[in-house]
Amino acid sequence: xxxxxxxxxxxxxxxxxxxxxxxxxxxPYEGYTYSYWGGAVQxxxxxxxxxxxxxxxxxxxxxxxxxxxxxSAEGLLYVLDSGNGRIVVLDKEWNTLRxxxxxxxxxxxxxxxxxxxxxxxxxxxxxxxxxxxxxLVELDGTGTFVREIGPPKADVIGAGFEYFPRKVxxxxxxxxxxxxxxxxxxxxxxxxxxxxxxxxxxxxVQFDPVDLFWKSVSTKEQREKMVQFIPLxxxxxxxxxxxxxYTTTVDKKTxxxxxxxxxxxxxxxxxxxxxxxxxxxxxxxxxxxxxDVTGNGVYRVLDSTRGRVFTYNEDGKLLYVIGQLGSQLGTxxxxxxxxxxxxxxxxxxxxxxxxxxxxxxxxxSMVNEANTLYSSGKHDEAxxxxxxxxxxxxxxxxxxxxIGKSLLRQGEYKEAMTxxxxxxxxxxxxxxxxxxxxxxxxxxxxxxxxxxxxxLLGGYVIVRLVKRPRKEGRVQDAVS
Amino acid sequence: MPFLxxxxxxxxxxxxxxxxxxxxxxxxxxxxxxxLGILMALTLTMIVKRQYVGYVVNYNHPxxxxxxxELKYIIFPFLxxxxxxxxxxxxxxxxxxxxxxxxxxxxxxxPLILINIPxxxxxxxxxxxxxxxxxxxxxxxxxxxxxxxxxxxxxxHQYTVLKTITTMLLTLAVVGIIIFLGLLxxxxxxxxxxxxxxxxxxxxxxx
Numbered sequence: 001x002x003x004x005x006x007x008x009x010x011x012x013x014x015x016x017x018x019x020x021x022x023x024x025x026x027x028p029y030e031g032y033t034y035s036y037w038g039g040a041v042q043x044x045x046x047x048x049x050x051x052x053x054x055x056x057x058x059x060x061x062x063x064x065x066x067x068x069x070x071x072s073a074e075g076l077l078y079v080l081d082s083g084n085g086r087i088v089v090l091d092k093e094w095n096t097l098r099x100x101x102x103x104x105x106x107x108x109x110x111x112x113x114x115x116x117x118x119x120x121x122x123x124x125x126x127x128x129x130x131x132x133x134x135x136l137v138e139l140d141g142t143g144t145f146v147r148e149i150g151p152p153k154a155d156v157i158g159a160g161f162e163y164f165p166r167k168v169x170x171x172x173x174x175x176x177x178x179x180x181x182x183x184x185x186x187x188x189x190x191x192x193x194x195x196x197x198x199x200x201x202x203x204x205v206q207f208d209p210v211d212l213f214w215k216s217v218s219t220k221e222q223r224e225k226m227v228q229f230i231p232l233x234x235x236x237x238x239x240x241x242x243x244x245x246y247t248t249t250v251d252k253k254t255x256x257x258x259x260x261x262x263x264x265x266x267x268x269x270x271x272x273x274x275x276x277x278x279x280x281x282x283x284x285x286x287x288x289x290x291x292d293v294t295g296n297g298v299y300r301v302l303d304s305t306r307g308r309v310f311t312y313n314e315d316g317k318l319l320y321v322i323g324q325l326g327s328q329l330g331t332x333x334x335x336x337x338x339x340x341x342x343x344x345x346x347x348x349x350x351x352x353x354x355x356x357x358x359x360x361x362x363x364x365s366m367v368n369e370a371n372t373l374y375s376s377g378k379h380d381e382a383x384x385x386x387x388x389x390x391x392x393x394x395x396x397x398x399x400x401x402x403i404g405k406s407l408l409r410q411g412e413y414k415e416a417m418t419x420x421x422x423x424x425x426x427x428x429x430x431x432x433x434x435x436x437x438x439x440x441x442x443x444x445x446x447x448x449x450x451x452x453x454x455x456l457l458g459g460y461v462i463v464r465l466v467k468r469p470r471k472e473g474r475v476q477d478a479v480s
Numbered sequence: 481m482p483f484l485x486x487x488x489x490x491x492x493x494x495x496x497x498x499x500x501x502x503x504x505x506x507x508x509x510x511x512x513x514x515x516l517g518i519l520m521a522l523t524l525t526m527i528v529k530r531q532y533v534g535y536v537v538n539y540n541h542p543x544x545x546x547x548x549x550e551l552k553y554i555i556f557p558f559l560x561x562x563x564x565x566x567x568x569x570x571x572x573x574x575x576x577x578x579x580x581x582x583x584x585x586x587x588x589x590x591p592l593i594l595i596n597i598p599x600x601x602x603x604x605x606x607x608x609x610x611x612x613x614x615x616x617x618x619x620x621x622x623x624x625x626x627x628x629x630x631x632x633x634x635x636x637h638q639y640t641v642l643k644t645i646t647t648m649l650l651t652l653a654v655v656g657i658i659i660f661l662g663l664l665x666x667x668x669x670x671x672x673x674x675x676x677x678x679x680x681x682x683x684x685x686x687x
Contacts, residue, residue: 037541421535430536430608437605
């Protein structure tokens with residue numbers, strides 16, 4: 001009877017559970033992070049798709065292969081409708097504010113020819129990389145022409161140099177950096193007057209030992225037909241609030257597809273020791289095509305291989321992953337650009353001509369907030385949030401490290417060791433161990449020392465007691 | 481107590497290899513059971529080491545630990561070494577018998593146990609900065625083992641220094657050949673089995 005009724009209860013519970021609909025906000029992709037051992041670990045979803053907009057819905061007619069997206073400091077969305085050669089500006093509610101189709105360039109009416117890059121300064125100036133026209137165009141907020149900047153002119157640039165600017169950024173000082181198509185010398189840098197000042201931040205030359213071997217044994221004719229070892233070009237760039245420039249490279253072989261360049265062009269990106277920011281750890285590696293810097297050293301990179309947005313913190317640790325290739329809301333066909341504003345991430349799809357907005361979930365906002373506190377050194381406040389994060393995701397290693405570091409600062413060395421071990425942070429574990437060891441020895445040194453001395457003394461006495469009679473015996477033997 | 485005496489003798493070999501290995505060969509002091517005992521103890525030590533070595537120097541994925549692996553990494557190489565060494569030295573005028581080779585090789589493993597056990601204990605109280613001590617001790621254990629193996633081979637086969645070194649290097653090559661032949665053998669067996677099975681299947685389906 002008892003068994004029957006318990007089975008009945010079990011069945012009814014199971015039925016109830018299976019009848020429950022899936023949560024309304026179920027995402028079309030899975031949330032995951034990578035563990036210390038390099039395995040993908042399921043994780044709650046940090047951002048959920050909330051809405052999407054196409055050109056038709058915005059009332060501007062369909063967007064034709066839009067190439068870039070920019071969210072200004074006020075939250076206005078600038079869409080670069082490359083195929084139609086125009087810029088569409090949307091406000092926060094996604095009403096079309098204005099459409100910039102062309103502009104008055106001196107006497108003649110001018111327009112863009114397949115522009116690929118767009119940047120809006122804090123002052124509202126719009127910079128467009130007008131790719132096929134081989135120039136940069138600067139407009140003011142209303143779309144009035146300000147100036148155009150042509151190809152870089154200098155002795156170092158050869159006669160055959162073809163200038164196709166693809167992406168453009170402007171730093172606080174007004175310096176302009178351009179990613180050019182097929183330009184492997186680095187970013188093309190202009191000063192605020194539009195004068196070419198040089199290249200910066202070249203990628204290192206990558207080569208295969210195998211290729212090198214074949215190159216060394218082949219003849220001159222064969223060598224000439226082989227691929228040359230040249231550094232790879234950048235494909236996108238962004239600038240953070242401190243004026244550091246982030247760049248991405250599409251190369252699938254490199255372990256540093258993301259770079260953070262200081263003003264002299266040296267890569268200063270902090271890399272996580274275990275897993276560098278390279279996206280998915282699969283055989284077919286991720287190819288980054290856009291980067292978005294959000295502040296506090298957090299940056300997001302858009303992967304075109306699987307249509308995912310990877311968010312990393314300033315230590316190069318993966319925070320969360322969103323998005324996927326697909327045909328549902330929240331998945332993409334051919335993602336082209338990623339931007340974020342406050343609690344939302346925007347991804348522009350080139351083929352569908354669509355922007356998808358993702359808004360942060362409870363988990364995502366806790367991770368964001370905890371990471372902000374953590375990176376600004378407020379470990380104790382961060383620890384509280386990390387504990388909340390752990391309630392939602394007990395596999396989140398960064399949370400363990402965060403709590404561990406906080407405990408370490410509070411002097412709870414033993415407990416800090418437990419958490420740091422769970423978070424797989426050997427360096428801080430070892431620090432905690434050192435502190436704990438010292439504390440332990442301070443408390444127990446006298447006890448252990450007394451013990452050791454007692455044992456030694458005891459052993460000595462016993463040896464003496466055992467040996468003495470035998471010695472006397474021997475002496476007697478010798479005498480007799 | 482003969483057992484204690486055996487242990488005392490194996491320690492003597494580790495400390496005074498020239499003397500020890502000589503006695504091993506010509507005074508028949510080496511015991512096969514002792515050599516195999518040392519091998520077993522080493523296997524046990526290595527299992528313990530993989531699992532319980534201090535976290536700061538332990539880079540093993542806990543889910544990837546498997547004691548069967550020690551067969552692959554310790555017992556199997558041990559047997560292969562003995563076999564290869566014996567096959568080689570019979571052709572190269574070595575004086576050692578197979579049992580002598582096994583006993584000698586077994587006794588040379590002792591330093592690995594002697595150093596590893598305190599090293600495991602030590603590793604649990606060291607920090608990352610002191611980890612080099614752990615690695616130093618680890619390296620010392622290996623060097624000591626190689627040194628004993630060298631002396632052992634030299635004494636058992638009554639070789640000169642140069643010939644011993646050559647023999648040891650050649651032994652490694654022979655180990656490689658044995659592994660190759662083994663793989664080839666198993667591969668062929670597999671092919672034959674699958675062939676026979678296909679024939680059987682063919683016949684049974686027709687019948």
